[in-house]
Amino acid sequence: VxxxxxxxxxxxxxxxxxxxxxxxxxxxxxxxxxxxxxASNMTGDYANLSCCVLGVSGSLARDHKPAAAALTQAILEAHSYADAHPESVAQSFLAHALNTNEAEVSGILHGQGHGHHAVGEAFVKELTQYAVDLQRVQVIKPGTDPHQFAESIYVNVFA
Known part of the structure; x- marks a missing residue:
């Protein structure tokens, strides 16, 4: 090892x-x-799938939907900003990072998909694809319906 x-x-x-x-x-x-x-999460079938997913508790999504929506919106805006301004984000990140530099962090950000934000049925479709893949590698039970699973974990906090 x-x-x-x-x-x-x-x-x-x-x-x-x-x-x-x-x-x-x-x-x-x-x-x-x-x-x-x-291969990476930015190549092949994964190149056009959301690379980052925000998970919140069911109680937050049900009982505090405006807070869940605000949190989700903030994350989406931060990702959009990182996608559009990787150098600025890299510079800010350096205050919290060890053993790296602005060029390296910026290079990493350039290779990521923070600008892709699937919502609604498109996001459920992406979650379904991830569930199929997790089923293939035996993380999700074989009898689980991937689309039904995706729908069961998705909540549109903006609706």
Whole structure:
């Protein structure tokens, strides 16, 4: 078992053939030019799906719908801002980050899909796709109807 910052050593020694990683480690590995991206949440079928989902408790969505809507709206606006102004977000983020720089954070943000905001039936369709995939890897039980599951966890807090 290698810690994330030593995965490149395992790759170079051919002790592993691929990694699944998170930022900033994956970004740093790819930035060296020695490694190739096989897939990510921004490639293939996932390239046009929401990459981030806000989950709130049922009681917040039912009993405090205006608060849930305000929280959701704030997150959507923050994502839209990050998509349109990654350099500004990177600069602000540096006050809370260790061992990185503005160019790296900005580069990571450029590779993410914060500008995609599915709502309504389009979002339920995306949740259904995720449920199908989770079922395929045995996270969700085989007998679960993916679309019904997606509808059961979705609430339009803006309605």
């Amino acid at each position: 290698y810690p994330a910052d030593l995965l490149s050593v395992a790759l170079d020694k051919r002790e592993i053939a691929a990694i699944s990683g998170s930022e900033p480690f994956s970004y740093r590995l790819l930035a060296t030019g020695k490694y190739q991206l096989i």
